Amino acid sequence: MTATCNGPTGVGPSRLPLAEVVRVGLNSLATRKLRAALSALGIAIGIASVVSVLGLSESSRSDLIDKIDALGTNLLTVSPGTGFGAGDASLPETATGAIGRLPTVEATSAVYAVDAAVYRNSLVPANRTGAISVYATDTRLMATLNGSMAHGSFLSEATRDYPAAVVGAVAAERLGIRDLETPVRVWLGDRWVNVAGVLETFALAADLDRAVLIGDRAAEQYYDVDLEPAVIYIRVDRRFLDETRDLLPATIDAENPEEVEVSRPSDLLAAQAAAENSFTALFLGLGAVSLLVGAIGIANVMVIGVMERRGEIGLRRAIGATRAHIRRQFLTEALTLAAAGGIAGTLLGVAATYTYSAVHGWRAIIPPVAIGGGIAAAVVIGAVAGIYPAIRAARMPPTEALRSD
Amino acid sequence: MRPPGGGSDPPAAALELHDVSKQYPGNPPVTALAGMSVRISHGEMVAVVGPSGSGKSTMLHIMGTLDAPTSGAVLIEGVDTSSLDDDALAAIRGRRVGFVFQRFFLLPGTSALDNVANGLLYTGIPRPQRREAAAASLERVGLGARAQHRPSELSGGEMQRVALARALVHEPAFILADEPTGNLDSAASKAIIDLLHSLHDEGRTIIVITHNREIASALPRELTVLDGRLTADTTGEAGTP
Numbered sequence: 105m106t107a108t109c110n111g112p113t114g115v116g117p118s119r120l121p122l123a124e125v126v127r128v129g130l131n132s133l134a135t136r137k138l139r140a141a142l143s144a145l146g147i148a149i150g151i152a153s154v155v156s157v158l159g160l161s162e163s164s165r166s167d168l169i170d171k172i173d174a175l176g177t178n179l180l181t182v183s184p185g186t187g188f189g190a191g192d193a194s195l196p197e198t199a200t201g202a203i204g205r206l207p208t209v210e211a212t213s214a215v216y217a218v219d220a221a222v223y224r225n226s227l228v229p230a231n232r233t234g235a236i237s238v239y240a241t242d243t244r245l246m247a248t249l250n251g252s253m254a255h256g257s258f259l260s261e262a263t264r265d266y267p268a269a270v271v272g273a274v275a276a277e278r279l280g281i282r283d284l285e286t287p288v289r290v291w292l293g294d295r296w297v298n299v300a301g302v303l304e305t306f307a308l309a310a311d312l313d314r315a316v317l318i319g320d321r322a323a324e325q326y327y328d329v330d331l332e333p334a335v336i337y338i339r340v341d342r343r344f345l346d347e348t349r350d351l352l353p354a355t356i357d358a359e360n361p362e363e364v365e366v367s368r369p370s371d372l373l374a375a376q377a378a379a380e381n382s383f384t385a386l387f388l389g390l391g392a393v394s395l396l397v398g399a400i401g402i403a404n405v406m407v408i409g410v411m412e413r414r415g416e417i418g419l420r421r422a423i424g425a426t427r428a429h430i431r432r433q434f435l436t437e438a439l440t441l442a443a444a445g446g447i448a449g450t451l452l453g454v455a456a457t458y459t460y461s462a463v464h465g466w467r468a469i470i471p472p473v474a475i476g477g478g479i480a481a482a483v484v485i486g487a488v489a490g491i492y493p494a495i496r497a498a499r500m501p502p503t504e505a506l507r508s509d
Numbered sequence: 510m511r512p513p514g515g516g517s518d519p520p521a522a523a524l525e526l527h528d529v530s531k532q533y534p535g536n537p538p539v540t541a542l543a544g545m546s547v548r549i550s551h552g553e554m555v556a557v558v559g560p561s562g563s564g565k566s567t568m569l570h571i572m573g574t575l576d577a578p579t580s581g582a583v584l585i586e587g588v589d590t591s592s593l594d595d596d597a598l599a600a601i602r603g604r605r606v607g608f609v610f611q612r613f614f615l616l617p618g619t620s621a622l623d624n625v626a627n628g629l630l631y632t633g634i635p636r637p638q639r640r641e642a643a644a645a646s647l648e649r650v651g652l653g654a655r656a657q658h659r660p661s662e663l664s665g666g667e668m669q670r671v672a673l674a675r676a677l678v679h680e681p682a683f684i685l686a687d688e689p690t691g692n693l694d695s696a697a698s699k700a701i702i703d704l705l706h707s708l709h710d711e712g713r714t715i716i717v718i719t720h721n722r723e724i725a726s727a728l729p730r731e732l733t734v735l736d737g738r739l740t741a742d743t744t745g746e747a748g749t750p
Contacts, residue, residue: 114588115604119633135618419614424603424631426596502575
């Protein structure tokens with residue numbers, strides 16, 4: 105290369121290896137640290153918001169999916185219909201038995217409304233029920249719902265006959281029950297009842313969180329219980345979920361199948377996940393706007409820099425820089441600013457995701473595309489923001505750049 | 510190393526202008542240079558004088574290939590620059606021309622040594638050699654001890670000496686100094702002019718553009734420019750060996 109270009113002029117061409125271009129660019133930025141930092145900050149905030157939005161939505165979605173998986177998508181609930189013409193619908197007494205006979209049903213359990221209110225003690229005024237429902241149930245409820253206990257134990261064959269209660273998570277809070285280290289009693293209806301256990305939250309049966317459960321046989325003995333189930337929970341063989349769902353109304357109430365409402369609680373969670381996705385789109389849009397503002401900030405700083413550094417540009421042209429060298433130098437500066445902002449923003453976004461996930465007990469997940477995409481987007485932004493100022497700097501005639509006045 | 514001028518006849522002049530004209534477009538067009546011819550040999554020291562607007566700056570820009578003439582030819586060490594493209598002209602400037610400006614144009618935040626080394630930045634010479642040459646050049650202008658100082662830590666006279674070291678570092682065919690003392694007090698001015706004289710004594714070719722008659726008359730040759738023409742080309746007593 106040197107040999108071929110040496111011919112007509114007797115001198116080699118101007119040369120500046122890439123490493124030197126980068127060094128020159130970095131040196132220029134280093135002499136304007138504050139300005140460089142501030143203009144990179146714009147990009148950093150934009151990238152950080154995009155990365156954290158992607159990370160948080162992924163983390164929360166995966167948390168929901170984990171939850172749905174843990175609870176199972178094969179749980180169906182049956183309740184009396186509330187649709188038009190359903191009136192005072194109720195499920196027949198035989199419903200549970202009929203469902204149990206379906207071959208695709210793995211487990212089933214029901215709760216029955218109990219006409220009683222529960223209080224912390226006998227002195228609480230009767231109207232302060234705390235909106236806690238009282239249900240009677242059998243011992244299969246926990247297995248059907250895949251539930252777990254926070255304290256104590258669930259109803260068993262032994263406690264089914266006695267006035268013992270299991271308290272839902274929210275109900276426990278309202279009744280002031282923290283743990284069962286010392287025996288706890290509640291005033292249920294007209295008598296004291298021992299609390300045998302406190303439930304963990306049921307994601308798929310939130311109604312039970314605000315309920316107190318007693319054994320069905322004890323309920324019959326001491327209270328006034330509906331004979332018709334209030335809600336039936338059914339665990340179905342995954343492979344026949346849809347078929348079973350279609351069969352259920354007629355199985356339960358052949359005469360009035362329209363009075364039977366079958367729902368799948370996991371659909372709710374899935375809908376929640378979908379709803380969060382639409383929020384994600386909104387926040388991504390906001391992130392994109394802040395990236396745009398960051399890009400304009402870099403372009404602005406570069407344009408001002410070109411005007412301020414006319415002397416430097418002229419001098420570089422005088423000591424042998426070609427237009428391409430000037431262009432590359434300014435482009436390198438813009439790219440460096442953007443890349444630094446991109447890297448800082450990505451780190452910030454990752455840190456935000458981990459912190460927020462830790463606070464919410466989620467498993468933090470950063471989609472690789474968020475990291476790669478964040479830095480790549482920053483570099484593209486740097487190129488776009490830097491190209492015009494760089495071309496402008498390169499086109500500046502050296503005589504104008506070197507004018508003494 | 511360039512052959513020191515003056516002695517045995519050099520193969521070509523350091524710089525030649527042949528009937529150079531420069532017009533700037535406008536209505537009517539402005540003529541900055543009108544048919545100027547001059548030949549400057551290796552080892553010469555020349556002053557270019559003239560009032561503001563006489564065409565001195567245009568002449569300097571054209572001599573240094575920062576600007577192209579409308580007509581006529583500029584030859585640097587025998588190479589006709591009129592046929593060269595922008596990149597080739599940049600290469601000529603980077604290797605054969607040394608510029609010194611009134612405003613120094615040192616990079617802030619960069620040490621004196623690296624500012625001087627920048628004179629070789631676009632030649633493709635690796636950095637360690639650039640800095641080595643820069644150290645020698647700084648030594649030559651008497652600032653060896655200030656190599657690590659930044660421009661903000663130097664006086665005006667010192668900054669101009671750094672700029673001069675930068676113009677020397679690539680051993681140019683000639684040094685073009687545009688009002689090199691314009692921003693300096695009289696003591697610093699004298700130091701710079703003395704330095705230019707001693708560089709000339711070493712055989713370097715130096716062209717000083719100035720409106721300072723005192724400085725100009727102390728130089729061996731004086732070109733007077735008026736209205737874009739060369740109105741006088743005098744060789745003073747100092748020029749006769």
